[in-house]
Amino acid sequence: xxxxLRILVDADACPVKDEIYKVAWRHEVPVTIVANAYLRVPDHxxxxxxxxxxxxxxxxxxxxxxSGPATIVVTADILLADRCLKAGAAVIGPNGKAFTTxxxxxxxxxxxxxxxxxxxxxxxxxxxxxxxxxRSRFLSxxxxxxxxxKRVR
Numbered sequence: 001x002x003x004x005l006r007i008l009v010d011a012d013a014c015p016v017k018d019e020i021y022k023v024a025w026r027h028e029v030p031v032t033i034v035a036n037a038y039l040r041v042p043d044h045x046x047x048x049x050x051x052x053x054x055x056x057x058x059x060x061x062x063x064x065x066x067s068g069p070a071t072i073v074v075t076a077d078i079l080l081a082d083r084c085l086k087a088g089a090a091v092i093g094p095n096g097k098a099f100t101t102x103x104x105x106x107x108x109x110x111x112x113x114x115x116x117x118x119x120x121x122x123x124x125x126x127x128x129x130x131x132x133x134x135r136s137r138f139l140s141x142x143x144x145x146x147x148x149x150k151r152v153r
Contacts, residue, residue: 002070003070004070005029005072006031006032006071007032007072007073008032008071008089009073009075010034010059010074012035013076014075015135016138019139023142025044026143030047031048033050036053063084064087067084070149071088071089072089072092072145072146072149073091074093075091092138096142097137
């Protein structure tokens with residue numbers, strides 16, 4: 001028997017937790033919210049909280065270790081996305097863009113270039129504000145990923 005489908009969330013700065021809950025409830029897929037500090041989650045049998053230590057990358061390490069082909073990971077962390085893809089997981093950013101084995105190399109390279117630019121010019125203002133379009137794109141992408149993985153299970 002194959003592993004049951006589940007969603008793991010890199011939750012410390014995740015702006016789409018409510019959307020994740022909606023998809024999870026609709027498809028009856030368990031979700032684990034992973035953070036290094038206590039976060040409130042809905043009192044529901046499909047929603048679990050995993051509070052890890054405050055050590056650097058503790059949440060990332062836990063998520064990467066739990067990832068596999070039956071897992072959808074939600075994270076904006078490119079290096080965590082890479083680790084989860086290597087474990088066979090599907091990975092979606094909070095903006096709805098999927099990380100894939102074909103796109104992750106370019107994302108890592110862009111991350112490195114941006115880090116170098118920020119180091120040279122100081123604070124560049126950060127990413128664009130999170131929009132309603134990002135939220136909608138995420139909801140659609142997560143729903144599609146769940147449906148796709150349910151088909152192959």
